[in-house]
């Protein structure tokens with residue numbers, strides 16, 4: 117059965133896209149990111165989907181993108197930070213190698229920056245991230261089969277640890 121070598125979850129700014137693509141390079145496999153898949157289906161960036169069609173529609177497209185990618189991608193798959201809130205997605209992830217990238221509030225704020233391309237963080241990134249971390253941490257912790265700290269660590273060092281733990 118085709119399945120991803122690793123599925124990367126974690127909050128915005130934890131480094132899912134960055135670390136996931138480097139991990140794929142290191143393993144010589146393909147990289148896929150469900151945000152990019154959703155953008156390809158919708159024909160517009162995530163920010164515009166939120167504005168034109170609303171968050172519930174984005175979440176529908178995201179769940180479909182996750183389901184498809186889990187079934188057909190055999191490389192590294194990064195999810196969007198909020199994908200794990202969907203109960204159907206939580207059930208699907210139970211069968212996979214799921215890498216949870218941990219990040220603290222201060223690092224996440226620094227990394228997403230002030231001019232965020234992330235629609236949920238446009239108004240007040242720090243307070244939005246704080247709320248989002250409080251709500252989601254238990255879900256990330258429960259779904260991650262491997263948990264990796266990212267604070268004060270370079271992406272390549274994080275990749276080293278993931279490679280060791282999944283092989």
Ligand SMILES: Nc1ncnc2c1ncn2[C@@H]1O[C@H](COP(=O)(O)OP(=O)(O)O)[C@@H](O)[C@H]1O
Pocket residue numbers: 126127128129130131132133134135197227228266269270271274
């Ligand atoms: N370990 C790290 N240390 C410092 N900066 C990082 C780290 N991982 C990612 N970044 C930076 O943080 C920002 C967000 O990373 P990204 O991979 O888009 O996160 P996510 O996909 O989890 O939202 C990018 O500018 C990226 O270069």
Ligand SMILES: O=C(O)C1=C[C@@H](OP(=O)(O)O)[C@@H](O)[C@H](O)C1
Pocket residue numbers: 126127128129132133151162195196197198199233234235236
């Ligand atoms: O946390 C979230 O709800 C979101 C995270 C984003 O992905 P990243 O976690 O890759 O930034 C993107 O899917 C969208 O802006 C919503």
Ligand SMILES: [Mg+2]
Pocket residue numbers: 132133134149151194195196
């Ligand atoms: Mg990302």
